[in-house]
Amino acid sequence: MQPPITLGGIVVKPGEQRIIDLPMVRLYTHTEMTMPVHIIHGRRPGPRLFVSGAIHGDEINGMETIRRLLKMKQLQRLRGTLIAIPVVNAYGFINRSRYLPDRRDLNRSFPGSAKGSLASRLARLFMDEIVAHCTHGIDLHSGANGRTNLPQVRACLDRPETRQLAEAFGAPVIIDARLRDGSLREAGNEKGIPMLLYEAGESLRFSEVAIRTGMRGILAVMREIGMLAPRAHKRHHIEPLIATTASWVRAPISGVVISGAALGVQVKKGQVLGTVSDPFGEQQKPIESPADGIVIGRLNLPLVHAGDALFNIASTEGLPPVEMTMEVLANQLQAEDFDAEEPL
Ligand SMILES: [Zn+2]
Numbered sequence: 072m073q074p075p076i077t078l079g080g081i082v083v084k085p086g087e088q089r090i091i092d093l094p095m096v097r098l099y100t101h102t103e104m105t106m107p108v109h110i111i112h113g114r115r116p117g118p119r120l121f122v123s124g125a126i127h128g129d130e131i132n133g134m135e136t137i138r139r140l141l142k143m144k145q146l147q148r149l150r151g152t153l154i155a156i157p158v159v160n161a162y163g164f165i166n167r168s169r170y171l172p173d174r175r176d177l178n179r180s181f182p183g184s185a186k187g188s189l190a191s192r193l194a195r196l197f198m199d200e201i202v203a204h205c206t207h208g209i210d211l212h213s214g215a216n217g218r219t220n221l222p223q224v225r226a227c228l229d230r231p232e233t234r235q236l237a238e239a240f241g242a243p244v245i246i247d248a249r250l251r252d253g254s255l256r257e258a259g260n261e262k263g264i265p266m267l268l269y270e271a272g273e274s275l276r277f278s279e280v281a282i283r284t285g286m287r288g289i290l291a292v293m294r295e296i297g298m299l300a301p302r303a304h305k306r307h308h309i310e311p312l313i314a315t316t317a318s319w320v321r322a323p324i325s326g327v328v329i330s331g332a333a334l335g336v337q338v339k340k341g342q343v344l345g346t347v348s349d350p351f352g353e354q355q356k357p358i359e360s361p362a363d364g365i366v367i368g369r370l371n372l373p374l375v376h377a378g379d380a381l382f383n384i385a386s387t388e389g390l391p392p393v394e395m396t397m398e399v400l401a402n403q404l405q406a407e408d409f410d411a412e413e414p415l
Pocket of ligand 1 (some may be wrong): 215
């Protein structure tokens with residue numbers, strides 16, 4: 072049996088499942104703020120995984136993914152410990168904003184400091200109360216600022232343990248992403264914790280494909296590291312596209328975007344992805360793909376200024392052709408009969 076774990080000053084015994092409210096900086100209205108944490112502390116020892124959502128307060132798919140994950144009956148037989156934090160940035164979440172009230176980006180404020188800015192203090196709290204207890208981490212995100220992302224995992228693939236997790240997750244695309252300064256992923260990696268960042272859907276909207284792919288991915292990672300028993304029946308494994316570069320195509324002029332390429336479609340270098348036109352149609356310019364690749368992110372709002380990021384293209388040079396539009400992914404999820412074995 073594994074020993075008890077203390078979180079936020081509360082002792083959680085093996086076999087126990089609890090919600091713990093970690094006190095955060097209170098609001099100027101005197102209102103207290105807490106970060107609600109759901110912990111399932113298995114009887115048997117094993118890895119300790121955290122899964123976090125809404126570090127960017129307007130990215131709500133992660134919260135829903137965690138809500139559904141926690142309903143899974145198989146978690147009752149968990150080995151090790153699952154620490155789920157559906158809403159890390161509650162300040163941004165209630166304001167429907169990516170940022171904190173001090174206009175800082177929490178995912179650029181790690182590892183943080185107890186005497187620093189609001190963002191820095193929140194980052195520190197997360198490091199001390201969550202990351203310090205864990206051996207693995209998955210951070211859930213969605214496209215920012217009116218952009219949708221094809222489900223994708225970003226990870227530092229030169230670490231074999233991280234690569235193993237990324238491949239087990241089973242998202243259609245893995246981006247071998249260098250670490251960004253101040254992100255939770257970077258702070259976790261610095262502590263030697265293999266970390267994945269999952270990106271899918273857009274902010275302030277639920278995407279069923281994003282949520283289900285995320286949930287299936289988290290469960291697959293938990294099986295991979297021995298927290299859950301392997302599946303009785305092997306399923307078709309999605310071979311992910313591993314891309315080392317992804318780049319945004321920007322608007323050549325200001326105007327409205329017409330007929331943009333859909334998420335997941337394959338494009339060739341120089342292929343026209345759409346056009347930008349001014350409202351009078353006097354000026355019209357094609358948007359061309361800079362590389363052979365697939366569209367892994369796109370802007371939904373068609374109103375743009377010159378220089379705005381429109382399409383994110385993951386390079387597929389030298390790789391076999393793939394098709395993974397949201398419709399294809401939705402069909403794959405259907406075909407897997409996801410609901411039957413893993414009720415929501
Ligand atoms: Zn984000």
